[in-house]
Amino acid sequence: MGIEKVIIIGSGPAGHTASIYTARAGLSPLMFEGEMAGGVMPGGQLTTTTHIENFPGFPESISGFDLMDRMREQSIKNGTTIKTMTVDRVDLSERPFKVYCNNEVTSAHSIIIATGATAKKLNLPGEEALWQKGVSACAVCDGGLPVFRNKHLIIVGGGDSAVEEALYLTKFASKVTMLVRRNILRASRVMQDRLNKNDKIDILWNSVPLELYGEDSLTQVKIKNIKTEVESVMDISGLFYAIGHLPNSGFLNNQIELNNTKYIKTHPGSTKTSIEGVFACGDVQDSKYRQAVTSAGTGCMAAMDVEHFLITKS
Amino acid sequence: MGIEKVIIIGSGPAGHTASIYTARAGLSPLMFEGEMAGGVMPGGQLTTTTHIENFPGFPESISGFDLMDRMREQSIKNGTTIKTMTVDRVDLSERPFKVYCNNEVTSAHSIIIATGATAKKLNLPGEEALWQKGVSACAVCDGGLPVFRNKHLIIVGGGDSAVEEALYLTKFASKVTMLVRRNILRASRVMQDRLNKNDKIDILWNSVPLELYGEDSLTQVKIKNIKTEVESVMDISGLFYAIGHLPNSGFLNNQIELNNTKYIKTHPGSTKTSIEGVFACGDVQDSKYRQAVTSAGTGCMAAMDVEHFLITKS
Numbered sequence: 177m178g179i180e181k182v183i184i185i186g187s188g189p190a191g192h193t194a195s196i197y198t199a200r201a202g203l204s205p206l207m208f209e210g211e212m213a214g215g216v217m218p219g220g221q222l223t224t225t226t227h228i229e230n231f232p233g234f235p236e237s238i239s240g241f242d243l244m245d246r247m248r249e250q251s252i253k254n255g256t257t258i259k260t261m262t263v264d265r266v267d268l269s270e271r272p273f274k275v276y277c278n279n280e281v282t283s284a285h286s287i288i289i290a291t292g293a294t295a296k297k298l299n300l301p302g303e304e305a306l307w308q309k310g311v312s313a314c315a316v317c318d319g320g321l322p323v324f325r326n327k328h329l330i331i332v333g334g335g336d337s338a339v340e341e342a343l344y345l346t347k348f349a350s351k352v353t354m355l356v357r358r359n360i361l362r363a364s365r366v367m368q369d370r371l372n373k374n375d376k377i378d379i380l381w382n383s384v385p386l387e388l389y390g391e392d393s394l395t396q397v398k399i400k401n402i403k404t405e406v407e408s409v410m411d412i413s414g415l416f417y418a419i420g421h422l423p424n425s426g427f428l429n430n431q432i433e434l435n436n437t438k439y440i441k442t443h444p445g446s447t448k449t450s451i452e453g454v455f456a457c458g459d460v461q462d463s464k465y466r467q468a469v470t471s472a473g474t475g476c477m478a479a480m481d482v483e484h485f486l487i488t489k490s
Numbered sequence: 491m492g493i494e495k496v497i498i499i500g501s502g503p504a505g506h507t508a509s510i511y512t513a514r515a516g517l518s519p520l521m522f523e524g525e526m527a528g529g530v531m532p533g534g535q536l537t538t539t540t541h542i543e544n545f546p547g548f549p550e551s552i553s554g555f556d557l558m559d560r561m562r563e564q565s566i567k568n569g570t571t572i573k574t575m576t577v578d579r580v581d582l583s584e585r586p587f588k589v590y591c592n593n594e595v596t597s598a599h600s601i602i603i604a605t606g607a608t609a610k611k612l613n614l615p616g617e618e619a620l621w622q623k624g625v626s627a628c629a630v631c632d633g634g635l636p637v638f639r640n641k642h643l644i645i646v647g648g649g650d651s652a653v654e655e656a657l658y659l660t661k662f663a664s665k666v667t668m669l670v671r672r673n674i675l676r677a678s679r680v681m682q683d684r685l686n687k688n689d690k691i692d693i694l695w696n697s698v699p700l701e702l703y704g705e706d707s708l709t710q711v712k713i714k715n716i717k718t719e720v721e722s723v724m725d726i727s728g729l730f731y732a733i734g735h736l737p738n739s740g741f742l743n744n745q746i747e748l749n750n751t752k753y754i755k756t757h758p759g760s761t762k763t764s765i766e767g768v769f770a771c772g773d774v775q776d777s778k779y780r781q782a783v784t785s786a787g788t789g790c791m792a793a794m795d796v797e798h799f800l801i802t803k804s
Contacts, residue, residue: 233564
């Protein structure tokens with residue numbers, strides 16, 4: 177088997193923009209788009225979002241699924257080969273690099289890592305047994321299921337995503353309670369304005385969930401007010417985490433330099449990593465902006481960095 | 491008159507993505523989109539491009555004009571106020587900053603600079619008199635004009651843009667000659683491949699134009715081979731510059747730190763400039779990637795940086 181010029185791992189906006197650009201540069205990219213990698217479909221976290229109103233070029237809004245479908249079509253049209261497989265591990269000890277999927281190994285002169293990030297959980301007692309039985313980390317993916325209709329639901333978190341998901345749940349739920357660890361919201365002003373206008377939502381400040389109860393599905397949650405230390409049990413039909421993300425960098429097995437929260441370190445103003453020939457883009461290297469369009473921008477940068485690397489080094 | 495929360499100067503992908511995001515954050519942005527600022531229409535350099543095939547989300551390709559039209563619609567829909575005026579100068583000596591347009595002055599707590607870059611010329615003898623009379627810096631804008639149909643045309647330059655514009659001109663011209671200063675092309679492999687496949691294009695290596703001749707319009711150009719020092723005069727109907735860009739940072743009058751090629755310096759991984767509260771995005775701060783999607787990405791970053799700045803500093 178020959179050696180690929182470039183392998184792209186991941187299929188969100190960063191991965192697909194990288195593949196559109198490397199394909200147009202004649203590099204015949206091979207993309208491993210993942211198979212429920214990081215718990216989401218090919219296309220990444222965006223596939224779990226309904227209306228995207230802030231991706232430039234779509235004034236009428238577009239669903240995350242449709243946007244990623246369009247990007248995938250564009251990747252293929254420009255000459256990308258896509259495999260619906262999840263990369264298990266990589267060997268970056270020498271060039272060509274090796275990429276392992278199931279029992280297959282593929283070699284490549286360069287790699288673009290665009291594996292994104294995954295929503296965090298709290299690992300509470302009862303959480304694992306009740307996972308996807310009333311407990312979820314994605315209100316937008318699961319909130320519309322019949323089991324949650326006209327029920328009282330909980331969102332855990334106080335950031336933009338938490339507020340956005342709370343608002344989303346009000347379309348289906350009878351009532352939504354936000355559990356916010358602090359006494360303020362981290363969410364942006366526009367999101368707070370929207371929250372205040374929605375009378376289906378109430379907020380429990382200084383509050384965290386402690387334990388989840390239920391037989392076949394979630395029925396109750398124990399909540400603690402961390403200021404008063406009072407614990408209470410609330411009847412509930414669903415609980416959704418919206419407490420941040422972990423970068424999907426574990427499969428690299430520390431062969432690349434990461435920061436203290438496991439995000440891949442890149443050189444300033446570039447997508448270069450600590451290993452020459454390996455580039456990173458999108459949420460796996462960005463804990464700050466994390467938007468579809470910023471990911472796409474860094475995907476383009478990675479492609480141009482790869483093109484330059486291959487011309488000068490191979 | 492009140493003080494604006496944020497003024498956005500410029501209306502390319504960076505400016506409009508910044509305005510979409512600041513508008514959605516409830517900051518009621520005011521955009522000065524320019525009136526032929528930098529020699530191009532509101533919407534920036536992209537408005538002079540025909541088919542854009544690499545902006546993620548548009549597999550069927552889109553014209554630059556249409557893409558910018560969609561972004562402008564999205565800015566307005568989200569709550570941006572747009573003024574079709576060109577900013578003359580700014581006063582950044584204290585906050586609120588002052589922005590001057592004609593005889594109007596507007597104050598703002600923060601400014602996003604997204605003024606882009608402008609195509610370079612050579613200022614040859616005859617150039618000014620024959621400007622837009624056979625001499626242009628934008629093959630894609632002007633190449634389709636009747637005066638250039640089935641004629642012999644010249645492109646000056648050896649980079650990606652030069653090759654792209656040469657290819658574009660072959661749709662209309664009988665023959666296209668590239669004047670390349672060096673003995674190699676800086677253009678990427680994919681562009682060179684395409685060039686080699688097109689038999690309407692020939693290349694004069696080590697060659698530069700010296701002087702332009704014509705009465706009502708360009709008829710001849712004097713060309714020098716800088717290796718042999720031989721000069722010759724060629725009959726020609728059009729000459730198009732494709733020799734790079736200058737960032738539109740002159741109106742800042744050195745109040746912000748620039749690099750040695752006049753691009754605005756930004757802090758690594760951020761859009762912060764040397765003045766707190768002033769942010770820069772797009773081509774005016776990027777001489778390296780210069781793509782629509784990378785510009786849009788930095789526009790989003792600028793908006794988020796502004797939102798953070800206003801929450802913490804005002």
